[in-house]
Amino acid sequence: MKSWRQPGFWLPLVIVFLWGGIVLVLRQDTVRETAFTVLMFMALASSLNILLGYTGYVSFGHIVFFGLGGYTGFYLISEQGWPLLPAALAGGALSGVIALLVGLAVLRLRGAYFALATIGINEAARAFVSNFGPFGGATGLFVNFSAYEKYGGAGQALWTTFTFLWITTLAVLVVSYLVKHSRFGLGLQAIREDEDAAMVMGVQAPRAKTITYVISAFFPGIIGTLYFFKNGNVEPGDAFQLHMSIEMLVMVMLGGMGTVLGPMVGATAYQGLRGYLLTSPIFKDLHLAVAGLILLLIILFVPAGAVGWVRGRLPALRRVLE
Amino acid sequence: MLGFVYGVAAMGLTLIWGVMTVINLAHGPVIALGMFGTYLLFTHLGLNPYLALVPVAFMGLIAGFVIYGTAVHRVINAPHLSSLLATFAVNMIIIGLGTAIFSTSPQNIDFPLGSLEIGFLTIPYTRLLATLGAVLFTAALYLFLYFTRPGKAIRAVANNRRAAELMGIPSSQVLALSFGLGTMLAAVAGGLIATFFPFTILSGGPYELKSFVICVLGGLGNPLGALLGGLILGGLEGLIPAFMPVSWVPVVEFGLFVLVLLVKPSGLLGAK
Numbered sequence: 001m002k003s004w005r006q007p008g009f010w011l012p013l014v015i016v017f018l019w020g021g022i023v024l025v026l027r028q029d030t031v032r033e034t035a036f037t038v039l040m041f042m043a044l045a046s047s048l049n050i051l052l053g054y055t056g057y058v059s060f061g062h063i064v065f066f067g068l069g070g071y072t073g074f075y076l077i078s079e080q081g082w083p084l085l086p087a088a089l090a091g092g093a094l095s096g097v098i099a100l101l102v103g104l105a106v107l108r109l110r111g112a113y114f115a116l117a118t119i120g121i122n123e124a125a126r127a128f129v130s131n132f133g134p135f136g137g138a139t140g141l142f143v144n145f146s147a148y149e150k151y152g153g154a155g156q157a158l159w160t161t162f163t164f165l166w167i168t169t170l171a172v173l174v175v176s177y178l179v180k181h182s183r184f185g186l187g188l189q190a191i192r193e194d195e196d197a198a199m200v201m202g203v204q205a206p207r208a209k210t211i212t213y214v215i216s217a218f219f220p221g222i223i224g225t226l227y228f229f230k231n232g233n234v235e236p237g238d239a240f241q242l243h244m245s246i247e248m249l250v251m252v253m254l255g256g257m258g259t260v261l262g263p264m265v266g267a268t269a270y271q272g273l274r275g276y277l278l279t280s281p282i283f284k285d286l287h288l289a290v291a292g293l294i295l296l297l298i299i300l301f302v303p304a305g306a307v308g309w310v311r312g313r314l315p316a317l318r319r320v321l322e
Numbered sequence: 323m324l325g326f327v328y329g330v331a332a333m334g335l336t337l338i339w340g341v342m343t344v345i346n347l348a349h350g351p352v353i354a355l356g357m358f359g360t361y362l363l364f365t366h367l368g369l370n371p372y373l374a375l376v377p378v379a380f381m382g383l384i385a386g387f388v389i390y391g392t393a394v395h396r397v398i399n400a401p402h403l404s405s406l407l408a409t410f411a412v413n414m415i416i417i418g419l420g421t422a423i424f425s426t427s428p429q430n431i432d433f434p435l436g437s438l439e440i441g442f443l444t445i446p447y448t449r450l451l452a453t454l455g456a457v458l459f460t461a462a463l464y465l466f467l468y469f470t471r472p473g474k475a476i477r478a479v480a481n482n483r484r485a486a487e488l489m490g491i492p493s494s495q496v497l498a499l500s501f502g503l504g505t506m507l508a509a510v511a512g513g514l515i516a517t518f519f520p521f522t523i524l525s526g527g528p529y530e531l532k533s534f535v536i537c538v539l540g541g542l543g544n545p546l547g548a549l550l551g552g553l554i555l556g557g558l559e560g561l562i563p564a565f566m567p568v569s570w571v572p573v574v575e576f577g578l579f580v581l582v583l584l585v586k587p588s589g590l591l592g593a594k
Binding site: 109 | 396400416567
């Protein structure tokens with residue numbers, strides 16, 4: 001596949017590249033914080049989409065990798081004095097290893113049983129970390145301020161973190177595209193449509209699913225480290241929020257599952273909507289109810305999501321909107 | 323004791339799963355609504371909390387019909403993700419409205435009944451009555467499912483929807499009825515819990531998670547298994563603190579949950 005000639009490959013990358021670049025040129029803190037949140041959810045939703053959109057396995061507790069990776073990276077930074085980059089990679093790697101071990105067992109389950117098991121894993125991890133001494137138990141960990149010195153003070157460290165996140169997001173999008181258009185990705189999509197038939201056709205379903213699970217767990221681990229480093233503290237309640245996990249699913253659904261652009265659109269739209277509802281005087285008490293109502297309408301009437309809907313209506317755009 | 327109440331909540335979930343293979347993520351908020359229903363009837367009308375269970379159960383049934391009609395009916399044949407997210411959307415709507423109306427400050431039903439002392443055991447009467455209520459509701463559900471025409475229709479649809487339709491059973495109505503019954507059980511469980519624990523609009527969440535664990539323990543879709551699972555979970559919560567710190571209880575619960583899913587996904591009682 002000559003993916004570098006496809007407009008669908010470049011479109012999401014160029015958008016994110018330009019956006020991050022503009023933020024770095026402007027150097028305003030408020031702009032960076034907004035971009036950080038949206039880019040983070042973009043990357044999280046995209047990595048979830050690699051599993052959910054391509055194989056059809058609904059991981060309800062995907063945030064567990066964000067939490068575990070974040071905890072590991074944070075521990076390495078604040079207690080062991082590692083620099084940010086290797087710590088983030090270590091967080092991602094640990095998430096990947098755990099996904100491998102968990103995946104070997106859990107991916108045998110299908111449909112709703114798999115979804116339930118992932119909820120169980122997330123809750124078990126939260127409960128375990130709350131009791132785990134080295135990770136600070138229920139109160140969590142705080143970063144030592146000297147850790148920020150290496151990056152030229154706390155203010156500069158936030159910019160470094162943002163740059164890393166920006167690069168991670170680009171990497172997730174590249175991986176997402178490559179997986180979708182590889183032979184491997186075709187196998188995954190066959191699993192999504194009918195796993196038994198795919199196996200008969202020679203797709204090694206257990207291996208393919210486990211690899212996908214590891215890929216989609218690796219990036220949340222990195223992002224977790226970056227996020228908690230930025231925040232300066234990490235605690236079990238923040239790291240394993242089931243709610244955030246479901247928000248990721250909502251973003252993928254909003255934008256359209258199984259597309260590269262979809263999670264990007266979904267994450268941006270969802271964050272924009274939430275920001276608007278939280279600040280508008282009419283809806284601020286009801287923001288959750290309104291968001292729920294919109295979600296319900298989308299699921300009932302536009303199940304393919306925004307990108308899927310456009311692709312269905314305008315076949316000419318299919319090569320651009322991957 | 324608590325196990326029976328957990329069992330009632332889980333039975334609601336397992337009934338819905340068994341009949342239409344939908345995991346109802348709006349279960350927790352309905353439990354919370356049951357708590358608030360009992361609370362409002364008690365504080366504003368002075369109704370005895372146990373008598374209040376009857377109108378609360380009725381409202382739960384109606385709520386179930388409404389949720390089924392608006393959110394679930396259209397996605398019942400869609401992939402699991404759709405129904406999961408549809409019920410989650412209902413969850414968000416209820417919690418959003420509930421937070422706006424009731425705020426998230428804890429409420430409490432102040433209705434002490436004293437306690438019964440048997441030797442060295444002290445059991446508050448509220449717990450005893452809750453157990454009794456849970457058993458009564460379970461028995462009523464059993465009688466309904468096995469000895470009435472609508473109950474038999476529910477079991478037929480759970481068994482094979484298409485065949486049931488061919489036999490002239492209006493499956494949409496039956497599905498709506500079973501969804502209503504499921505949420506009714508959730509509301510009743512909420513009402514019972516409200517008589518001994520303080521609660522907020524968000525407190526349905528933990529009970530929803532417990533219900534998942536219980537359903538899987540007993541076998542998804544098996545009401546009797548749900549009751550058994552509830553008893554096991556209630557027992558565990560009582561026993562574990564004797565061996566290790568209380569904060570480890572969820573680790574054991576969810577570890578057990580994942581283990582059962584892996585080793586025997588059909589649950590301990592093993593329905594099909």
